[in-house]
Amino acid sequence: MDKLTLYIANKNYSSWSFRPWMALTGGGIDFEEVLIPFDYPNGNPNIKAVSPSGHVHLLQHGALKIWESFAIIEYVAELYPDAGLLPKDRAERALARSVSAEMMSSFRVLRNACPMNIRRPKGKIAMPGGVSADISRIQTIWRDLLQKSGGPFLFGAFSGVDAMFAPVVNRFDIYDLVSSADTLAYMNVMKAHPAWRKWEEAARAERWIVPEDEV
Structure with a gap:
């Protein structure tokens, strides 16, 4: 191959x-x-x-x-x-595609207000209108999937759907956007994943600096 x-x-x-x-x-x-x-x-x-x-x-x-x-x-x-990048069950795969497509096509207010930045110190910033609606919808997606699968990842074991939401985990974390226990628990599971830690270590070692309004 x-x-x-x-x-x-x-x-x-x-x-x-x-x-x-x-x-x-x-x-x-x-x-x-x-x-x-x-x-x-x-x-x-x-x-x-x-x-x-x-x-x-x-x-x-x-x-x-x-x-x-x-x-x-x-x-x-x-x-x-x-x-294990996608569920084996056909109905579960359809659901995985649905939430992944929504992630790609939606939540533009959150994206624009909160660029991903692994090295950014954690802290709140002023948020435009519409961010709370994006945050609420993402938490609802996570909560529904976790309740259905039993966790700790969205479809039980780690999958490509978790990877699709990985940048949101960073945004929620560094901009201090969420406080609900179930959301924070899922975020902690993601941040503890070896792939996340490997990416984060490499990101922190980079020397490039790009202004946030250009990201």
């Missing part, structure tokens, strides 16, 4: 890179990592040389190039069905 190569951006800032990286790493999938850092204000021309969309993250498998987080996760889940 051709090797998998995952192109990512800065680990401190790139929420989109974090998702497939954590899924593959947490699933025990062997892949080569290539980091192409943000280079503001003019962008990094190396990204366009690799990615048809002009953005990273991107997974390359032989001649095939796949972009968008959940497309990468689904593809790798088909290659490695025993890795």
Whole structure:
């Protein structure tokens, strides 16, 4: 089988890179990592040389190039069905796709107000209207899935769906956005995962600094 190569951006800032990286790493999938850092204000021309969309993250498998987080996760889940990246039950997979698609397409107020930043000191900031609705909906998704599965992850064991929400865990944590016990318990489980800790360690070691209004 051709090797998998995952192109990512800065680990401190790139929420989109974090998702497939954590899924593959947490699933025990062997892949080569290539980091192409943000280079503001003019962008990094190396990204366009690799990615048809002009953005990273991107997974390359032989001649095939796949972009968008959940497309990468689904593809790798088909290659490695025993890795647990998606539920084996068809109805559960449909639910996993639904919440993952909602994560990709929604919560723009939260994204814009609270950029991912692993190194940011924890603390509250002024929030625009609409953030509370995003927070409430995400907590409802988590609560429903955890109650259904029994936890500790959203579908019981770690899966690609947890990886899809990993940047939200960072946002909730560093901007001190939540206080409910069940939400905090799930966040602690995520932050204790070896893949999370490996990403965080690398992010804290990076030297690039990107202003928050450019992330």
